[in-house]
Amino acid sequence: MESLLTEIVDSGSSVAILDISGVPTVDSLVAQHLLKTVSATRLMGAECVISGIRPEIAQTIVHLGIDLSGIVTKATLASALLYAFSKMRLEVKKIQVSK
Amino acid sequence: MDRIPILRMGQFLLVTIQVDLYDRLAIDLEADLIKMVSKTGARGILIDISAVSIVDSFMGRIIGNIGVMSKLLDAETVVVGMQPAVAITLVELGLPLKGVFTALNVQKGMDLLQSKIQVTEDDDVETHDDDNSDNLLK
Amino acid sequence: MSVDREQDVVPFRNRVKEQAVKIRMGLVNQTKLITAASELVRNMLRYANGGKVFIEVVSKGRDNGIRLSFKDEGPGIPDITLAMKDGFSTGKSLGLGLPGAKRLVNEFNIKSEVGIGTEVTIIKWANG
Numbered sequence: 001m002e003s004l005l006t007e008i009v010d011s012g013s014s015v016a017i018l019d020i021s022g023v024p025t026v027d028s029l030v031a032q033h034l035l036k037t038v039s040a041t042r043l044m045g046a047e048c049v050i051s052g053i054r055p056e057i058a059q060t061i062v063h064l065g066i067d068l069s070g071i072v073t074k075a076t077l078a079s080a081l082l083y084a085f086s087k088m089r090l091e092v093k094k095i096q097v098s099k
Numbered sequence: 100m101d102r103i104p105i106l107r108m109g110q111f112l113l114v115t116i117q118v119d120l121y122d123r124l125a126i127d128l129e130a131d132l133i134k135m136v137s138k139t140g141a142r143g144i145l146i147d148i149s150a151v152s153i154v155d156s157f158m159g160r161i162i163g164n165i166g167v168m169s170k171l172l173d174a175e176t177v178v179v180g181m182q183p184a185v186a187i188t189l190v191e192l193g194l195p196l197k198g199v200f201t202a203l204n205v206q207k208g209m210d211l212l213q214s215k216i217q218v219t220e221d222d223d224v225e226t227h228d229d230d231n232s233d234n235l236l237k
Numbered sequence: 238m239s240v241d242r243e244q245d246v247v248p249f250r251n252r253v254k255e256q257a258v259k260i261r262m263g264l265v266n267q268t269k270l271i272t273a274a275s276e277l278v279r280n281m282l283r284y285a286n287g288g289k290v291f292i293e294v295v296s297k298g299r300d301n302g303i304r305l306s307f308k309d310e311g312p313g314i315p316d317i318t319l320a321m322k323d324g325f326s327t328g329k330s331l332g333l334g335l336p337g338a339k340r341l342v343n344e345f346n347i348k349s350e351v352g353i354g355t356e357v358t359i360i361k362w363a364n365g
Contacts, residue, residue: 002265005183012203040186045179045201045208119247122279152268153250155275156333184268191269192337193323 001037008046015084016041019077021052031066038071047072047087051080103128105135110142111212112174117150125161132165136172143212144169147205149180159194166198175200175215179208240278241287249278249290253305256292260301262363270303270361273338277307277357280334284327285311285355295360302343302362313351321347 008016018037020026026034034050041048051074053061061068074080085092101124106113112135114128132144144165148154154162166176177200189196200215202208240249253274257267274290281288288309295304314320321339326332339345344360 001187002183002263005186009183009203012207014203014207036187036190039190039195040183043186043189043196043201044181044183045177045203119250121243121246123243153271153275155272155279156331156337157276157279160331182268184265187265188268188272188341191340192272193333193340194331194337 001033001040004037005040005044008041008044014046015087016046016048017077017080017084018048018050019052019080020050020057021054021077023057024054026057026060028064028066031061031064031068035066035068035071049074049080049083051075051077102131105131107135107139107141110216111209112136112139112141112144113147114144115147115150119153120151120158122157125158129161129165129168133168133172136169136174142174142216144174144176145205145208145212146176146178147180147208148178148185149182149204151185152182154181154185154189156192156194159189159192159196163196163198170198175212177202177208177211179203179205238292239287239289240281243282245287246275246278246282250275252292253303256294256303257361257363260294260303260363262303262361266361266363266365269341270305270359273341273359273361274305276334276338277305277359281307281309281311281355285309288354297362300362300364302360302365304358304360307357308354309356310354313353313355314347314349315351317347317349 004016018034038048038050049072053073072083074083101118103114103116103124112132114132118124135141136144146162146165162178169176176198178196179202181201200211202211238249238252240246250271253271254267257270262270278290288307288311291306291308293304295302319325321336322332323336324332335347338359342359342361343365346358347355349355
């Protein structure tokens with residue numbers, strides 16, 4: 001958590017994406033930690049998006065009774081990036097190449 | 100008796116906290132700021148806490164108070180530059196810092212304040228002609 | 238050292254910081270420890286008009302830590318369980334002081350007797 005937050009300050013990023021698609025299980029401690037990270041990011045003035053939550057993890061989160069409703073979650077890293085771009089009013093376009 | 104200086108910059112008030120806060124100092128700052136907002140009709144307050152190494156529940160409450168009070172006087176509050184360690188500690192402490200906006204640095208905080216008052220002005224006059232100037236800032 | 242006035246708080250925090258730096262405590266843990274100390278010292282000032290604080294370096298195996306003891310001769314706390322609850326306060330505060338301080342440190346002990354005083358001891362390990 002500390003390294004993410006330090007990096008946000010150093011790079012001046014306004015959006016951080018936390019991709020957890022490689023995380024097989026989330027227990028209540030890890031979930032709590034995620035929540036804390038997101039809250040701390042907000043306190044510092046940036047936004048934290050969580051992406052890549054696996055279906056099993058979504059189930060555990062709900063069963064553990066952890067409330068992630070205040071957090072922006074995206075299905076994939078791509079959609080999280082898209083969200084971040086739109087937040088920053090950036091657009092990715094395909095450049096038309098004339099033949 | 101120490102006092103934290105409040106700078107006026109256009110429609111905004113600027114506060115940079117450079118010393119370790121103790122309770123009395125924080126209470127004075129709260130009172131001074133609110134008086135200043137009502138005197139100058141400022142539309143926004145920017146508090147830079149990048150040099151502050153400790154924010155405990157009392158100071159957190161003062162910052163929250165400033166946010167809510169200034170909101171009553173039609174001014175927004177942005178807290179900028181919170182250190183990662185301070186942010187982690189506040190979360191652990193259970194203090195969400197409601198009522199204030201946050202930004203990474205002074206530049207971003209200023210942009211945020213600018214956009215906040217831009218939005219309300221647009222609502223008042225219902226014209227969107229000054230959108231250009233808004234985009235220039237981005 | 239004794240803390241009897243609000244002006245003593247900043248030097249006290251600096252003393253804690255010095256010791257924490259000496260045992261190479263990380264910045265986040267330092268911040269947590271000093272914040273917890275700040276909460277407890279405020280309680281001591283507000284409810285007992287000050288008291289004594291002891292700063293010690295302790296070790297457990299290879300890990301070093303800082304132990305802070307806050308002793309006052311104030312009115313004491315009648316119901317500690319209640320006082321440790323989030324949002325409970327007899328003064329006009331957020332009621333985060335005691336429970337918040339407990340969350341920030343590794344070990345937290347509180348003893349209190351009505352009419353005699355209160356003693357709070359906390360330990361934060363350098364790598365805890």
